[in-house]
Amino acid sequence: MKVTIREVAIKAGVSPITVSRALNSPDLVRPDTRAKIEKAVTELRYRPNPVAQGLRSGKTRVVLLVVKHKRTYDPLLFEFALGVSDTFQQNNYSLLIHLTPDGSVSVDDVTGRADGVILTDIEENDPRIEKLARHVPVAIFGESTLAVSQVDIDDAWGARLATEHLLSLGCQDIVMVAGDGRALYMKHRIRGYIEAFTEAGGNPTIAYGSLDLIGGETAIRSFGRIPEAIFCASDGMAVGVLRNLTSLGIRIPIVGCDGLQLGEMTTPTLTSIKLPFYEAGQKLAEAILDGIQGKEPVNIRIRPDLVIRESTHYWEGRTSRCDSSRNEAASPTLT
Numbered sequence: 288m289k290v291t292i293r294e295v296a297i298k299a300g301v302s303p304i305t306v307s308r309a310l311n312s313p314d315l316v317r318p319d320t321r322a323k324i325e326k327a328v329t330e331l332r333y334r335p336n337p338v339a340q341g342l343r344s345g346k347t348r349v350v351l352l353v354v355k356h357k358r359t360y361d362p363l364l365f366e367f368a369l370g371v372s373d374t375f376q377q378n379n380y381s382l383l384i385h386l387t388p389d390g391s392v393s394v395d396d397v398t399g400r401a402d403g404v405i406l407t408d409i410e411e412n413d414p415r416i417e418k419l420a421r422h423v424p425v426a427i428f429g430e431s432t433l434a435v436s437q438v439d440i441d442d443a444w445g446a447r448l449a450t451e452h453l454l455s456l457g458c459q460d461i462v463m464v465a466g467d468g469r470a471l472y473m474k475h476r477i478r479g480y481i482e483a484f485t486e487a488g489g490n491p492t493i494a495y496g497s498l499d500l501i502g503g504e505t506a507i508r509s510f511g512r513i514p515e516a517i518f519c520a521s522d523g524m525a526v527g528v529l530r531n532l533t534s535l536g537i538r539i540p541i542v543g544c545d546g547l548q549l550g551e552m553t554t555p556t557l558t559s560i561k562l563p564f565y566e567a568g569q570k571l572a573e574a575i576l577d578g579i580q581g582k583e584p585v586n587i588r589i590r591p592d593l594v595i596r597e598s599t600h601y602w603e604g605r606t607s608r609c610d611s612s613r614n615e616a617a618s619p620t621l622t
Contacts, residue, residue, distance in 0.1 A: 290333040299327040334379070349381045350575055351401040353415075355390040355408045362547055363564045364407075367428070370568020371405065378576055391415070394422050403575045409471050424578035426571050429471050436574035436584040438567055442472045445560040445591040446479025449518045449542040452558070452593055454487050456540055456602040458516035461489060464506040464528060465520045466498040476520050476544065496524065503527025516540040522547045525557055529598065540599040546591070555597030562591050 296303040301320060309316040309324045316324070327333070352371060354364060372382045383401060385392055390408045392415060397404055404419050409429025416433050419425050426436040446463075453461050463480045466473050481491045494509050496502030503524035507517070508531070516539055519525035525543030532539065533554070543550060546561025567589055574585050 290331045292333070295324065295327045295331055295333050298331060299323045346402050346579075347400060348379060349383050349401045350375065350572075350579075351383050351385050351392070351397055351404045353385045353387070353390055353392045353404060353406050356386050356388050362549075363545060363562065367407075367564040367568040370565040371572045372568075374569050374572035374576075378572075380572075380576065392419065394419065397423050402579045405571055405575055410469055411471060411474075424575060426575040426578060428567060428571055430586075434584055436571075436578050436586075438570045438574060438585070438587045438589070440472070440562050440564075440567055441588045441590045442475035443479035443482070445544060445562065446476040446518070446520075447483040448591070448593045449544065449560050450480050450483035450487075452595070452599065453516040453518060453540055453542060454483070454489075456516070456599060458540060459489065460515040461518060462492045462494065462510060462514040462516075463518045463520065464494050464496060464503055464524050466495065466502070466524070468495075473520060480518055499523040500527035500530070504531045507531050513537060513539070516542075518542050518544075520544050522550050522557060522559055525550070525559070525598075526553055529553055529555075529557070538601075540602050542593075542599060546594055550594075550596060553598075555601070558596045558599040559594050560591050561594045563589050 496506035522543035522545040550557030
């Protein structure tokens with residue numbers, strides 16, 4: 288049963304007005320009285336009504352999360368939204384997801400509905416940021432030259448980790464399977480691969496496809512040859528690549544990027560760059576709440592980790608080049 292402010296007042300031995308004042312303007316209440324109220328709130332597990340608080344303060348206590356609608360279930364988006372939502376709940380805020388095919392959002396979508404906006408799927412010179420920032424606090428999952436809070440995963444670092452791991456196995460012909468390069472995060476993954484491979488004296492080769500199993504299968508067929516190793520820009524792509532090569536009896540080192548549980552279910556299990564989406568969601572929620580309170584914007588970059596599994600573990604510690612274990616009896620042409 289929901290605890291009321293009157294019950295808190297009775298337990299603390301004060302009036303309901305004093306409890307309300309302590310919750311909304313604590314500086315106006317004597318420290319000893321405030322301590323009694325805080326104790327009563329804790330013991331009764333009282334939670335203020337965010338709608339009522341919003342009516343009194345002129346705030347909605349809601350933040351709009353803008354995301355693009357995707358054809359398939361996106362576990363990373365779920366993980367990210369969970370990080371945002373958990374942080375909002377701890378601060379008596381609510382999350383409203385604004386789902387559109389292209390991630391579009393207007394000022395009218397926000398006015399009167401939310402105190403702030405979190406934007407995802409950021410593109411270079413994204414026009415949404417400046418348009419909304421004139422009217423409401425904005426935080427972005429990505430990067431921008433504009434003075435808004437921005438939290439991002441260091442995708443270039445992750446791609447570098449993957450490429451350097453494959454190089455450490457002795458591979459000299461490493462191909463990247465990438466997605467649409469318009470999104471900034473994909474540009475960073477491509478850049479990380481190119482920089483790491485070029486620094487090692489390699490000649491970067493990139494094939495493009497959709498960020499799913501079919502995209503991986505389609506991209507690898509476009510190679511026309513069997514590389515020594517492959518770095519995929521998503522775990523979904525990597526599974527498609529694994530499936531295609533396995534059907535040909537070919538085994539080469541493969542690294543994905545996401546760190547999904549899916550990688551634990553493949554044969555072989557998938558080495559992957561683990562992206563900290565839940566943490567990114569938490570940081571973005573904290574950033575937008577600070578922005579709503581008028582605090583300075585933050586700029587946070589979170590580095591991912593490399594999770595090594597069977598798809599590359601076989602080659603670790605071997606003295607010969609990584610391509611020596613490929614099935615030479617298999618067709619050299621990918622079909």
